[in-house]
Amino acid sequence: MNKIDLEGEAQMDPMASMNQVNIELYRIFLHTARLGNLTKAAQQLHITQPSVSYAIKQLESRLEVKLFDRLSKGVQLTPEGSALLEYVEQSFALLKAGEEKIANLKNLSSGELRVGASGPMIKHLLLPALDEYHSRYPDVRIRLSQGKSSDIQSQLLDGHIDIGLVHLPLSDDRLVSSHLISQQHVFVVGPAYRHFAGQKMTASGLNQIPLLLFSKDSSTRHFVEKWLHDYGIEAQVDIELGSLDMLIEFAKRGYGAAFVARAFAAEELRDETLFELQIAEPIPLRSISVATRRDMSLSVGAKQFMELLIDSLRSSYGSCL
Numbered sequence: 001m002n003k004i005d006l007e008g009e010a011q012m013d014p015m016a017s018m019n020q021v022n023i024e025l026y027r028i029f030l031h032t033a034r035l036g037n038l039t040k041a042a043q044q045l046h047i048t049q050p051s052v053s054y055a056i057k058q059l060e061s062r063l064e065v066k067l068f069d070r071l072s073k074g075v076q077l078t079p080e081g082s083a084l085l086e087y088v089e090q091s092f093a094l095l096k097a098g099e100e101k102i103a104n105l106k107n108l109s110s111g112e113l114r115v116g117a118s119g120p121m122i123k124h125l126l127l128p129a130l131d132e133y134h135s136r137y138p139d140v141r142i143r144l145s146q147g148k149s150s151d152i153q154s155q156l157l158d159g160h161i162d163i164g165l166v167h168l169p170l171s172d173d174r175l176v177s178s179h180l181i182s183q184q185h186v187f188v189v190g191p192a193y194r195h196f197a198g199q200k201m202t203a204s205g206l207n208q209i210p211l212l213l214f215s216k217d218s219s220t221r222h223f224v225e226k227w228l229h230d231y232g233i234e235a236q237v238d239i240e241l242g243s244l245d246m247l248i249e250f251a252k253r254g255y256g257a258a259f260v261a262r263a264f265a266a267e268e269l270r271d272e273t274l275f276e277l278q279i280a281e282p283i284p285l286r287s288i289s290v291a292t293r294r295d296m297s298l299s300v301g302a303k304q305f306m307e308l309l310i311d312s313l314r315s316s317y318g319s320c321l
Contacts, residue, residue: 024055025055025058025059025062026059026092028041028047028052028056029055029056029059029067029084030085030092032056032075033068033081033085035074036074036075036076037074037075038053038056038074038075040074056068063080063084065078065081066078066080066081067080067081067084068081105299105300105301108136108139108301108304109137109139110140111141111299111300111301112141112142112143112301113133113141113142113143113162113163113301113302113305114143114145114161114163114302115143115144115145115161115162115163115164115165115302116144116147116151116152116155116156116160116161116164116165117146117147117164117165117166118146118148118149118165119243119244119245120243120244120261120264121288123244123264124263125180125181125288125313126165126309128312128316129305129308129312129313133304133305133308137301137304140301143161145160145161148217148218149166149167149218149219150217150219152164152165152166152291153170153172153175156292156293157172157174157175157293159293159296162292162293162298163290163292163305164290164291164292165180165289165290165291166219166288166289166291167223167286167287167288168286170289170291173294174293174294174295175292175294176293177290177291178289178290179288179289180288180290180309180310181287181288181317182287182288183261183262183263183285183287184261184263184283184285184286185220185223185259185261185286186262186276186277187258187259187276187277187279188248188251188257188258188260188265188268188269188275188276188277189251189258189275190252190253190254190255191275193209193254193256193257193275194275196208196277197276197277197278200278200279201279201280202279202280202281203227203231203279203281204233206228206233206257206277207236210238210239210255210256210257211236211238211256211257211259212237212255212256212257212258213235213239213258213259214240214242214247214259215240215241215242220259221240223286224259238255238256239255244260244264247259248260248265251274252268252273252274261286262276263317290306290309
């Protein structure tokens with residue numbers, strides 16, 4: 001064991017000196033106190049007996065008290081040594097508990113996953129990955145928040161979640177994003193307006209059909225209104241709804257044309273309870289990205305979920321990644 005130079009420390013404040021003591025000295029003290037023998041402590045610690053003796057003397061010098069009485073068959077704690085032992089045992093127990101906690105977090109037998117997204121993203125993108133994650137790591141607590149992209153960004157900045165699925169662009173440079181999937185949005189109608197699905201329509205022709213859109217504060221609403229505006233059209237919205245399921249349901253019931261992600265209405269399009277309108281002007285792809293705080297590191301559990309999420313999306317939407 002290397003000796004620690006005490007020269008120049010005589011004038012130091014005792015508490016400052018104690019705070020700088022190498023934790024190894026306390027470890028040697030703990031083993032010696034429990035075994036009551038320098039030689040046995042040395043054997044257990046895999047060091048030499050003189051190293052144990054020197055460490056004890058060094059600790060006594062720094063604390064300026066005698067910790068052990070030397071006996072013919074070993075050592076015995078002094079009253080001061082007994083008082084110190086109580087705190088040293090508690091300290092090492094806390095360190096051990098901390099190491100066990102870190103080990104549990106690393107092997108995902110504890111901890112929590114905090115993630116947020118909009119309702120459609122949760123249903124169609126997150127749930128398969130969450131199911132797999134929950135199956136693999138049932139002891140990790142999952143905290144899931146639902147909200148619009150702007151809400152999710154706010155929750156990330158406030159530290160309420162660690163991972164968020166959002167539509168770009170991000171509104172704050174304190175967040176960083178990685179592209180996950182590109183989506184094509186389309187206008188869909190139910191059987192009542194099926195005859196419009198068999199012909200090519202212009203963006204202006206959408207005025208012939210009542211429009212069903214997300215509420216004004218949603219990123220999807222902003223996106224479609226900008227697209228229409230680019231073609232000189234002001235959106236005439238008949239019904240505003242706050243969920244994808246409600247938009248799809250109203251479209252199926254013949255209330256008008258709903259603007260939705262094609263992938264999120266795939267089942268209805270396949271079953272022909274909804275029909276896609278063929279619009280002449282191209283609707284740009286939209287990017288869904290995973291956003292995190294730029295200044296925060298992800299936990300082991302969060303990183304593992306990210307891998308599962310990417311694998312899940314690659315399996316389901318490989319051509320769009």
